[in-house]
Amino acid sequence: xxxxxxxxxxxxxxxxxxxxxxxxxxxxxxxxxxxxxxxxxxxxxxxxxxxxxxxxxxxxxxxxxxxxxxxxxxxxxxxxxxxxxxxxxxxxxxxxxxxxxxxxxxxxxxxxxxxxxxxxxxxxxxxxxxxxxxxxxxxxxxxxxxxxxxxxxxxxxxxxxxxxxxxxxxxxxxxxxxxxxxxxxxxxxxxxxxxxxxxxxxxxxxxxxxxxxxxxxxxxxxxxxxxxxxxxxxxxxxxxxxxxxxxxxxxxxxxxxxxxxxxxxxxxxxxxxxxxxxxxxxxxxxxxxxxxxxxxxxxxxxxxxxxxxxxxxxxxxxxxxxxxxxxxxxxxxxxxxxxxxxxxxxxxxxxxxxxxxxxxxxxxxxxxxxxxxxxxxxxxxxxxxxxxxxxxxxxxxxxxxxxxxxxxxxxxxxxxxxxxxxxxxxxxxxxxxxxxxxxxxxxxxxxxxxxxxxxxxxxxxxxxxxxxxxxxxxx
Amino acid sequence: xxxxxxxxxxxxxxxxxxxxxxxxxxxxxxxxxxxxxxxxxxxxxxxxxxxxxxxxxxxxxxxxxxxxxxxxxxxxxxxxxxxxxxxxxxxxxxxxxxxxxxxxxxxxxxxxxxxxxxxxxxxxxxxxxxxxxxxxxxxxxxxxxxxxxxxxxxxxxxxxxxxxxx
Numbered sequence: 001x002x003x004x005x006x007x008x009x010x011x012x013x014x015x016x017x018x019x020x021x022x023x024x025x026x027x028x029x030x031x032x033x034x035x036x037x038x039x040x041x042x043x044x045x046x047x048x049x050x051x052x053x054x055x056x057x058x059x060x061x062x063x064x065x066x067x068x069x070x071x072x073x074x075x076x077x078x079x080x081x082x083x084x085x086x087x088x089x090x091x092x093x094x095x096x097x098x099x100x101x102x103x104x105x106x107x108x109x110x111x112x113x114x115x116x117x118x119x120x121x122x123x124x125x126x127x128x129x130x131x132x133x134x135x136x137x138x139x140x141x142x143x144x145x146x147x148x149x150x151x152x153x154x155x156x157x158x159x160x161x162x163x164x165x166x167x168x169x170x171x172x173x174x175x176x177x178x179x180x181x182x183x184x185x186x187x188x189x190x191x192x193x194x195x196x197x198x199x200x201x202x203x204x205x206x207x208x209x210x211x212x213x214x215x216x217x218x219x220x221x222x223x224x225x226x227x228x229x230x231x232x233x234x235x236x237x238x239x240x241x242x243x244x245x246x247x248x249x250x251x252x253x254x255x256x257x258x259x260x261x262x263x264x265x266x267x268x269x270x271x272x273x274x275x276x277x278x279x280x281x282x283x284x285x286x287x288x289x290x291x292x293x294x295x296x297x298x299x300x301x302x303x304x305x306x307x308x309x310x311x312x313x314x315x316x317x318x319x320x321x322x323x324x325x326x327x328x329x330x331x332x333x334x335x336x337x338x339x340x341x342x343x344x345x346x347x348x349x350x351x352x353x354x355x356x357x358x359x360x361x362x363x364x365x366x367x368x369x370x371x372x373x374x375x376x377x378x379x380x381x382x383x384x385x386x387x388x389x390x391x392x393x394x395x396x397x398x399x400x401x402x403x404x405x406x407x408x409x410x411x412x413x414x415x416x417x418x419x420x421x422x423x424x425x426x427x428x429x430x431x432x433x434x435x436x437x438x439x440x441x442x443x444x445x446x447x448x449x450x451x452x453x454x455x456x457x458x459x460x461x462x463x464x465x466x467x468x469x470x471x472x473x474x475x
Numbered sequence: 476x477x478x479x480x481x482x483x484x485x486x487x488x489x490x491x492x493x494x495x496x497x498x499x500x501x502x503x504x505x506x507x508x509x510x511x512x513x514x515x516x517x518x519x520x521x522x523x524x525x526x527x528x529x530x531x532x533x534x535x536x537x538x539x540x541x542x543x544x545x546x547x548x549x550x551x552x553x554x555x556x557x558x559x560x561x562x563x564x565x566x567x568x569x570x571x572x573x574x575x576x577x578x579x580x581x582x583x584x585x586x587x588x589x590x591x592x593x594x595x596x597x598x599x600x601x602x603x604x605x606x607x608x609x610x611x612x613x614x615x616x617x618x619x620x621x622x623x624x625x626x627x628x629x630x631x632x633x634x635x636x637x638x639x640x641x
Contacts, residue, residue: 030597030598031623031626032597032624407619412620
């Protein structure tokens with residue numbers, strides 16, 4: 001996370017002039033970064049990706065396996081009731097609200113240190129990264145934990161009873177998931193481009209502002225309408241949860257085929273933008289750790305300083321440009337795939353793009369897992385001590401304040417294999433979803449395969465880019 | 476369910492079976508090609524196929540990219556030598572140094588500083604005070620892997636990175 005400032009400060013001539021204006025966060029939150037994957041592993045992984053792709057084409061199935069029947073089976077009533085019931089629902093909502101409140105309180109009242117304050121590690125590691133694997137495995141857990149949904153339902157029901165309040169507006173259909181895309185971009189910008197993005201107080205204020213916006217939007221459009229389409233984190237984690245074999249339907253917990261959750265994803269406006277931001281922000285975070293970004297960033301920053309910007313804002317502008325450029329690249333790659341499909345599918349570019357957008361979710365998921373695996377495994381451990389001393393004032397609420405990070409828990413080689421392994425698995429999932437959707441849309445295996453060549457190129461591009469970034473990081 | 480029904484490309488599944496064999500053959504040929512390409516990449520890019528080239532390449536890339544202190548560029552297998560990091564005017568001379576070690580090797584370095592601070596080796600979580608115009612020595616075994624920050628704790632300034640490869 002955000003290694004750029006130190007990279008700039010340390011890269012040669014520019015470093016002499018452009019000293020980061022504040023403490024730099026070189027290596028994650030805890031001062032450790034991953035080694036780049038070695039060239040031999042990169043080569044093997046790239047070869048495996050190509051082989052997997054072509055074998056994938058060879059073992060095509062003939063009728064949709066995910067789209068039309070998802071194989072949903074209810075779990076035993078007792079088990080379902082033990083997990084999904086009003087009490088657990090209330091507890092999860094209370095936990096979510098308590099964690100949001102703790103984050104805001106720590107950020108405002110605690111020491112302003114990225115490592116000694118609860119807020120940065122909780123927001124960037126536990127929440128932003130940790131909920132991704134949880135959603136992939138256990139389904140939409142964030143829906144239960146979502147503090148904004150809980151507040152919206154609570155306040156909404158009180159307001160209804162007290163004043164007969166009902167949301168005055170219907171959620172406009174053209175708005176779709178655009179608010180979520182904007183929210184995710186704002187979060188990515190805060191994390192990757194804004195110079196104060198790690199400051200506990202900045203995170204607290206951002207959380208307060210976001211809470212205000214979300215409550216206002218829920219009051220206007222209704223809690224569920226806003227949560228399911230406009231609220232950035234609900235949309236984000238819900239997309240990942242569609243990979244999961246677990247789902248709740250009509251209040252009952254059941255299992256379905258993994259990935260089949262995408263068959264019910266509504267292709268609303270803004271969904272492509274959400275995925276572009278999801279992939280682009282991780283891609284830029286990875287790219288900013290190595291070549292070519294580290295080579296050009298100091299020159300870009302210097303050019304902006306020459307234009308009259310301060311050192312700090314020049315860096316922010318440079319990083320913002322880098323982030324936007326990355327989003328453009330992601331859009332461009334996907335546009336090539338969509339253009340290829342349109343040779344066969346005569347619908348508009350937008351319709352085709354929305355028809356296949358869910359195939360990018362596994363790519364986004366494995367980007368997160370590959371890039372942040374070590375952050376989760378190492379920095380995630382810090383939450384034990386931070387929970388006991390959230391303000392960094394020497395408390396020991398749960399007796400875990402003295403707990404430290406065990407860096408021996410996994411070695412560099414394990415991290416490499418996890419990174420490469422998940423990228424390849426995500427690639428396969430993306431191909432499977434493409435093929436299945438193509439079968440559903442075009443009816444027969446041949447047409448499906450023809451349309452798929454282009455999306456295959458898209459998947460190969462994303463996967464090899466991911467591998468390349470891992471091989472360039474922290475060189 | 477909201478997947479749009481599309482302009483008709485339906486209804487050709489009768490011809491599917493004969494084609495599958497063709498698709499399979501093409502795919503197998505392509506897979507073999509891909510494997511060959513991969514093997515070529517491995518052989519050409521990876522040298523002797525050992526993980527070592529990663530270190531060597533990274534070192535040479537860093538050497539060309541930035542004018543770093545010569546001392547921080549180890550010879551292929553450094554004899555026990557003590558790295559020196561000099562902090563002048565509160566900043567590392569020549570930018571943050573890069574210390575490279577293999578896992579299990581003995582890490583040893585000294586820091587000479589003209590400002591008083593505390594030197595913190597992250598990951599290993601070793602901290603030692605350094606007095607103004609004084610120096611402090613570290614020596615420990617490289618038993619963790621990764622890139623670790625060495626920081627002047629109070630100034631919150633990275634003075635070196637410790638890179639330990641498997």
